Amino acid sequence: MHGYTDKQLEILGDAILAYSADRLKLDPVPLDQPHTLAELEAAAGGTITAEGIGGLKALELFGETLAPACISTDHPRYLSFIPCAPTEAAAMFDLVVGASSIYGGSWLEGAGAVYAENQALRWIADLVGLPAEAGGVFVPGGTIGNLSALVAARHTARAKAARAGVTGPGGRPWRVAATHGAHSSIQSACDVMDAEFIGVEVDDNMRLTGAELRKVLEENGPDTFFAVVATSGTTNFGIVDDLASVAEVCREFGIWFHVDGAYGGAGLAAESVRHLYEGIEHCDSFIVDPHKWLFAPFDCCALLYRDPALARAAHTQHASYLDVLTDAPDWNPTDYSVGLTRRARGLPFWFSLATHGTSAYSAAVERTLEVTRFAAAEIARRDHLEVVREPDLSVVVFRRLGWSAGQYQEWSDRLLAEEFAFVVPTSHAGETLTRFAIVNPRTSEDDIVAILDTMA
């Protein structure tokens, strides 16, 4: 099985490279759409056999039957959820990472990869304004990033309480404060950790503020909290919380300040919105998903800590067969998150950043913001459409006056069935609405107009 001849390798290698290159050259890519299980069973049948069907056949099956049953997240009119639009450089380098059999968990095994990943992390740390000692790791996604940061926060708070000799219910802080606009992964992390999520009211502009946070902390007892989570770009609206006032309250009460920038952290690279993030430099931990708005392929979340030693104390796994790694003074990425074995998943992002330079990243993020502002203006200009909240970043939520929930859904289904666009309904305060999330620099003003024209 491992013994492909040079000839066989060449044939399959050429086919795979040709497939990948062709996919990258498509402009635009086909949007595609899901197929039913019955359709896939009829078209693909059983694919795993005792003798194997051979690489060329399996590749053909993928290209002709399976891939068309997957929506292309990089289609310029894919504006649902948060799309993923990698640069060609990042997508191509993903192939190299796969072919290189690198273990990205330890310096001993993956020094070169870890070195490069850490430079990419440093670029992000500088955008945030974190000190030279800051560091972290690329994890699969924001969910694991948030969980890992909260585990480090709780470990730190409990160690502090123990050192202070605090006993009783306040001695083992178990609460997390965040708004209900915070991402569902915060609640999910609380569930996993058996921690309690305490919701904080937002201000008139839908942001978490220090004043509301203070009320909640004082009502519940600040010592019962081990972390506050602010969001720098909520998923549904792209709202950046009032980070400066939240940071101040966290500092006053000595509570870990985590900033979830999974989607919106990328805006730090854009001069036009940079001011929204004031105060972020005080965070104890931060995440951003390069697979969202920083043009990297799935799955890639950058997790950073102000003081990585605190995370290391919480996350290092101890086992006799690992002693050779954990006793070394080296930077072992695996010590900073939940999980052990890891793909060097930061490398495609690093490669693209190294290739294009950071200015190109800033320009690409600005371009998506420009198209978002165009979309908001275009919506406001049309009588039957209404922006629900002016966008902070690159998400616009809007209503079609007179439409029921069913009409939004029918419209959305029709656009996908025609493989024209993928825009799903969302909701806010009980009302069905729709939403554009624009993170793909290929999404143009023309795409926006074409979609809005279908809502007349």
Ligand SMILES: *Cc1c(COP(=O)(O)O)cnc(C)c1O
């Ligand atoms: C997407 C998102 C997450 C979760 O990230 P995954 O990579 O999907 O796990 C967390 N927080 C925010 C604000 C997000 O937008």
